[in-house]
Amino acid sequence: MRRVLLASVLLLSAAAAVAEVPNFSGTWKLDRDLTTADMKWDKTDTLVVRQSDNEVSFEYFDRDGHPLGTNTFTTDDVERAWYKTRMERAWARAEWERGKLVIVSRVNLDLQGYQYYNGLETWELSPDGKTLTNRLRDGKVIVYEKLSDAPVAPGP
Numbered sequence: 277m278r279r280v281l282l283a284s285v286l287l288l289s290a291a292a293a294v295a296e297v298p299n300f301s302g303t304w305k306l307d308r309d310l311t312t313a314d315m316k317w318d319k320t321d322t323l324v325v326r327q328s329d330n331e332v333s334f335e336y337f338d339r340d341g342h343p344l345g346t347n348t349f350t351t352d353d354v355e356r357a358w359y360k361t362r363m364e365r366a367w368a369r370a371e372w373e374r375g376k377l378v379i380v381s382r383v384n385l386d387l388q389g390y391q392y393y394n395g396l397e398t399w400e401l402s403p404d405g406k407t408l409t410n411r412l413r414d415g416k417v418i419v420y421e422k423l424s425d426a427p428v429a430p431g432p
Contacts, residue, residue, distance in 0.1 A: 296372060296374060296375045297372050297375070298375055298401040298405075299327060299401075300325040300327050300332060300377070300399065300401060300408060301325055301326060301327045301425070301427050302324075302325055302422055302423070302424055302425045302426065302427055303322065303323075303324050303325075303422070303423045303424040303426065303427060303428050303430075304322065304323040304324070304325065304408050304420035304421065304422055304423060305321065305322060305323075305420060305421050305422075305423050306320055306321055306322070306323065306418070306419075306420055307407075307419040307420060307421050310417070310419035311417060311418050311419050312416040312417050313410075313412055313414075313416035313417060313418050314416075319338035319339060319344065320336050320337075320338065320344060321337060321338055321339040322336070322337040322338075322339075322341070322423075322430050323335070323336055323337075323408075323420050324337070324427045324428065324429050324430075325408070325427060326427045330350055330351050330352055331348060331349065331350050331351065332348070332349050332351060332370070332377060332399075333346060333347070333348040333349075334346065334347045334348075335429065337429065337430050340432050341429070341430035341431045341432040342432055343429070349368060349370035349377075349379060350370065351370045351371055351372055351377065352370075352371065353369050353370070353371035354369055355367050355368065355369040355382070356368065356369065358381060363385065363386055363387060364383060364384060364385055364386075365383070365384045365387075365389075366381060366382065366383040366384070367381065367382045367383075368380065368381040368382075368395075375400070375401075376398045376399065376400045377398065377399040377400075378396070378397075378398050379395075379396070379397050379398075379399070380394070380395070380396055381394065381395035381396075381397075382394055382395075383395065395412075395413060396412075396413040397410055397411060397412050397413065398410070398411045399411075405422065406421060406422045407419060407420070407421055407422070408420040408422070
């Protein structure tokens, strides 16, 4: 009887955890009025999100529909190489926590690793599914409004 009860509790816990994963997929427009973060890419205008069971991909576009960059994260809380430049090396891990995507990053700004920073950001969908908010470690936000449920890249 105890085994059946324990198995039932574990199944319910697993089902609750799966139910907490929102679907970010779609095409999103940057809301410059609600965004408080300094944008790395001043030209950023559109975000296309593609999501599967264990991966979320963010693809950024400018106002003319030209691609600016893509970030893809596997949501299993395992740190992986994120990007590499001539001087920088970055790693990131992502996981779902209480309906939010949490991304923890580690960036070495020099080859020796003497200069570095650690990042933390969360992605959260509004209850009505129309607003996607990226909260940064410093408390600033980047806010997107949904254009379409379909993840469609804008064309130039």
